[in-house]
Amino acid sequence: MVSTEQATDLLSREALLLDQKMWEDWLHLYAEDAVYWAPAMVGDEDWTDDPDNDVSLIYMDRAGLEARIFRIEGGDSYATDPLPHTSHMVTNVLVHGEIDGLANVTAAWSVRSYQRVRGAITRGGLYEYGVRETADGLRIARKKIFIHDDRIVGPIDIYNI
Amino acid sequence: MVSVFDNPARSAASLIDDRPEEEIFRVNRAAFTDQAIFAREMSEIFEKGWLYLGHESQVPAHGDFIATRIGTHPVFVMRGGDGNVRCFYDACTHRGSKLTGRTSGNATTLTCRYHGWCFNADGVCTLVRGGKEAYRGGDLDRMSTDLREIAGLGSYKGFLFGCLDADVPPLDDFLGGAKPFIDLMADQAPDGLEVLRGESRYMMEANWKLQTENSTDGYHVATVHRNFATTVAYRETLSPDGDGGMAKTEASRILSLEKIGSGGYDVGNGHMINWADRGNPEAGPLWPQRDELLQRFSEGKVKWMLERGRTVTLFPNLLFNDVASTCIRVWRPIDVNLTEIETWCIAPRGEAPEARRARIRKYEDFFFPASLAVPDDVRAMEGVQTGSDALDDGWNDLALGRKTLVYGADEAARELEVTPLNSNPGREVETPFFAFWREWAARLG
Ligand code: FES
Ligand SMILES: [Fe+2]
Numbered sequence: 001m002v003s004t005e006q007a008t009d010l011l012s013r014e015a016l017l018l019d020q021k022m023w024e025d026w027l028h029l030y031a032e033d034a035v036y037w038a039p040a041m042v043g044d045e046d047w048t049d050d051p052d053n054d055v056s057l058i059y060m061d062r063a064g065l066e067a068r069i070f071r072i073e074g075g076d077s078y079a080t081d082p083l084p085h086t087s088h089m090v091t092n093v094l095v096h097g098e099i100d101g102l103a104n105v106t107a108a109w110s111v112r113s114y115q116r117v118r119g120a121i122t123r124g125g126l127y128e129y130g131v132r133e134t135a136d137g138l139r140i141a142r143k144k145i146f147i148h149d150d151r152i153v154g155p156i157d158i159y160n161i
Numbered sequence: 162m163v164s165v166f167d168n169p170a171r172s173a174a175s176l177i178d179d180r181p182e183e184e185i186f187r188v189n190r191a192a193f194t195d196q197a198i199f200a201r202e203m204s205e206i207f208e209k210g211w212l213y214l215g216h217e218s219q220v221p222a223h224g225d226f227i228a229t230r231i232g233t234h235p236v237f238v239m240r241g242g243d244g245n246v247r248c249f250y251d252a253c254t255h256r257g258s259k260l261t262g263r264t265s266g267n268a269t270t271l272t273c274r275y276h277g278w279c280f281n282a283d284g285v286c287t288l289v290r291g292g293k294e295a296y297r298g299g300d301l302d303r304m305s306t307d308l309r310e311i312a313g314l315g316s317y318k319g320f321l322f323g324c325l326d327a328d329v330p331p332l333d334d335f336l337g338g339a340k341p342f343i344d345l346m347a348d349q350a351p352d353g354l355e356v357l358r359g360e361s362r363y364m365m366e367a368n369w370k371l372q373t374e375n376s377t378d379g380y381h382v383a384t385v386h387r388n389f390a391t392t393v394a395y396r397e398t399l400s401p402d403g404d405g406g407m408a409k410t411e412a413s414r415i416l417s418l419e420k421i422g423s424g425g426y427d428v429g430n431g432h433m434i435n436w437a438d439r440g441n442p443e444a445g446p447l448w449p450q451r452d453e454l455l456q457r458f459s460e461g462k463v464k465w466m467l468e469r470g471r472t473v474t475l476f477p478n479l480l481f482n483d484v485a486s487t488c489i490r491v492w493r494p495i496d497v498n499l500t501e502i503e504t505w506c507i508a509p510r511g512e513a514p515e516a517r518r519a520r521i522r523k524y525e526d527f528f529f530p531a532s533l534a535v536p537d538d539v540r541a542m543e544g545v546q547t548g549s550d551a552l553d554d555g556w557n558d559l560a561l562g563r564k565t566l567v568y569g570a571d572e573a574a575r576e577l578e579v580t581p582l583n584s585n586p587g588r589e590v591e592t593p594f595f596a597f598w599r600e601w602a603a604r605l606g
Binding site: 055068150 | 360540
């Protein structure tokens with residue numbers, strides 16, 4: 001059973017690696033079969049819940065995550081150059097037992113991101129993780145990101161949610 | 162040098178340098194930055210023409226509504242108890258409180274949150290709180306308590322358009338030469354199309370007309386979206402046959418322009434078309450329907466549906482995009498340098514699950530602020546907005562494509578049996594923009 005302390009450590013580490021732009025180390029936290037999912041809003045209170053039939057903001061497997069890193073590092077994306085400085089604030093980390101063999105972890109997040117052209121942008125929401133214990137330590141098999149801001153200012157990408 | 166601080170009020174006509182006999186077409190960048198021009202656009206374009214509201218599939222049942230805006234006016238579209246769709250000004254007839262508190266929902270009775278008057282889904286005032294006897298006889302009649310419908314509401318194959326002025330040509334005439342291109346999307350399924358669940362709304366700190374140009378601008382694709390193509394190609398090396406090949410995108414068409422057919426049309430009334438052959442049409446979500454489509458439509462039309470990616474940009478602020486996936490995009494001006502953009506994924510009803518899934522994944526890849534493409538477009542348009550302030554007499558000379566411009570139809574247009582005002586082979590042309598800017602100047606007067 002994953003402890004709250006272990007889960008807090010994992011989520012804090014992920015946040016730090018993103019804020020330090022250590023993409024490969026960040027990716028290493030994800031399992032080979034990882035699903036990274038930010039559902040879209042439906043009306044004012046709901047989010048989409050069926051990625052095969054509804055639109056999500058992001059729905060990616062590990063190859064998708066790798067591709068994002070490829071895009072960021074390539075320097076060819078106008079929106080991504082220069083990258084903003086980000087600080088992820090992740091808090092209220094709780095473990096709620098297991099779902100489908102994965103530790104179910106929830107947390108609240110907000111990210112302040114600053115880039116000279118845009119200035120500071122702050123967004124926030126909730127995280128829901130499915131975490132797997134492996135011989136190599138904890139791996140993220142599933143991450144669901146609820147983004148509360150529905151009139152989105154600036155790009156959304158792995159580094160600022 | 163003329164200072165930006167002592168500019169006299171400019172007319173729209175003075176911002177367009179259109180000399181057909183000399184084959185010159187230029188747009189002054191003040192069109193994107195001038196506050197007085199923006200105010201005229203609100204009154205002359207957004208209060209006097211057809212504007213996109215939504216798709217009928219978004220209001221299927223009695224009481225379903227979507228709240229939106231036409232220009233600066235909040236309005237909502239609602240399905241009445243009699244099955245008809247109407248569009249009302251979103252304001253209580255008592256003292257003007259906005260009636261819808263949400264962007265969409267269902268309410269067979271709308272209750273005003275301020276003093277509690279009620280309206281049914283047909284717009285009839287059903288309750289005046291305190292009772293009609295609280296008023297003197299005749300006063301309520303004078304107020305006309307029923308909700309006010311906007312002047313015109315029209316539907317073309319499920320796409321709903323509204324207009325605030327009764328004195329405009331019928332919707333059918335306005336859509337005109339764009340209709341055969343809208344049909345290429347609307348006719349894809351015998352049961353029509355549906356807008357999928359899942360919203361995307363984002364802000365762009367740039368003038369709305371930059372999105373109109375960008376939507377039909379084939380010239381930026383190979384620069385701004387080069388990284389989309391390389392990123393997706395890289396991803397495909399990591400998981401080579403996701404979804405049996407249907408998930409494969411059309412990145413090839415972004416980079417290898419010389420190998421594919423492409424072109425642009427001015428189809429009149431300010432509407433613009435840009436198209437390019439698909440690199441791998443058999444990976445399209447509609448490809449499995451090919452035989453069925455050939456039974457219903459001509460070979461030329463089916464070729465256009467399946468083998469050519471199209472952007473259909475309707476005057477002034479709507480895009481139907483049918484490339485790797487299918488997207489409706491509408492951009493609503495908020496201020497001269499601020500625009501709210503909304504996108505929806507639209508799909509044929511009843512398509513196979515694997516086609517639907519592939520369509521959605523490809524939509525997410527490209528059409529969102531969280532995608533691998535739209536953030537770069539937004540940044541590019543914001544860059545133009547900032548740069549347009551640099552010179553107070555800067556002109557955009559839309560000369561690209563002059564060399565190859567053809568009046569009337571080209572071969573591809575003949576395959577669809579349409580006759581654009583002008584055609585241009587090649588996607589990297591600016592001549593379709595003439596359509597938009599000429600309509601823009603004519604409307605502003
Ligand atoms: S403003 Fe609606 S009831 Fe008074
Ligand atoms: Fe683009």
